[in-house]
Amino acid sequence: xxxxxxxxxxxxxxxxxxxxxxxxxxxxxxxxxxxxxxxxxxxxxxxxxxxxxxxxxxxxxxxxxxxxxxxxxxxxxxxxxxxxxxxxxxxxxxxxxxxxxxxxxxxxxxxxxxxxxxxxxxxxxxxxxxxxxxxxxxxxxxxxxxxxxxxxxxxxxxxxxxxxxxxxxxxxxxxxxxxxxxxxxxxxxxxxxxxxxxxxxxxxxxxxxxxxxxxxxxxxxxxxxxxxxxxxxxxxxxxxxxxxxxxxx
Numbered sequence: 122x123x124x125x126x127x128x129x130x131x132x133x134x135x136x137x138x139x140x141x142x143x144x145x146x147x148x149x150x151x152x153x154x155x156x157x158x159x160x161x162x163x164x165x166x167x168x169x170x171x172x173x174x175x176x177x178x179x180x181x182x183x184x185x186x187x188x189x190x191x192x193x194x195x196x197x198x199x200x201x202x203x204x205x206x207x208x209x210x211x212x213x214x215x216x217x218x219x220x221x222x223x224x225x226x227x228x229x230x231x232x233x234x235x236x237x238x239x240x241x242x243x244x245x246x247x248x249x250x251x252x253x254x255x256x257x258x259x260x261x262x263x264x265x266x267x268x269x270x271x272x273x274x275x276x277x278x279x280x281x282x283x284x285x286x287x288x289x290x291x292x293x294x295x296x297x298x299x300x301x302x303x304x305x306x307x308x309x310x311x312x313x314x315x316x317x318x319x320x321x322x323x324x325x326x327x328x329x330x331x332x333x334x335x336x337x338x339x340x341x342x343x344x345x346x347x348x349x350x351x352x353x354x355x356x357x358x359x360x361x362x363x364x365x366x367x368x369x370x
Contacts (some may be wrong), residue, residue: 194270201262212254221250236307237300244299245292252288259284298324 161178163171180188216222229242264280267273275283302320306313 190270194272197266201266205258205262208258209255212251215254216247216250222247225250237304240300240303241296244296247299248291248295249288252284252291256284 159182161175161182163178164175183191225246226243229239229246232242233239260277264273264275264277273280298320302317305316305320309316
């Protein structure tokens with residue numbers, strides 16, 4: 122019963138999200154600067170270089186509309202962080218109070234009598250359900266909004282493929298980590314919180330070190346980069362001046 126309900130939920134989600142690509146994929150705001158290298162005089166390497174003046178010179182290249190869009194985008198990200206927390210708490214509450222978490226635990230116990238393996242199965246089911254329920258918010262925050270501000274040209278199928286790759290990595294690592302955490306809590310008695318905190322710290326440290334290197338979004342972005350030789354003499358002159366300035370400093 123639980124598996125069938127979960128599959129129905131996944132099918133409904135995929136069908137619903139499929140329309141996002143056509144509905145919002147073209148709703149981008151064009152805010153590119155004119156082509157060519159544009160280095161303001163105050164930002165060029167020179168004696169008495171002032172960082173504040175150089176920053177203001179760069180910002181002066183933006184039109185008022187472009188600057189307003191930039192401020193709106195970055196200020197909106199703070200609100201997104203808050204609403205992401207609210208949404209995540211709502212998803213967890215739904216899994217708990219709707220009885221889905223209990224059903225996933227019962228299914229995991231039926232599939233395996235070994236506690237560690239059943240904990241892994243439950244963790245995988247829980248993470249997958251959390252991913253499906255969180256996908257609407259992720260689609261808005263990381264796909265539609267990025268397209269709205271012209272910061273992405275990735276199609277929805279391509280974006281969804283990257284999310285599924287991330288889900289696979291999460292299921293592989295997260296199920297093991299949560300099972301280890303469950304084992305530590307069960308075996309350490311009154312001091313379970315010490316072991317749980319230590320394990321969470323080690324895992325968080327590992328992910329913080331590994332994620333920047335293997336971040337799927339960064340890898341996908343690098344794969345889309347096309348390198349072409351620059352023929353502009355002005356660019357080479359400015360690059361040489363910048364290099365000389367940095368070495369002289």
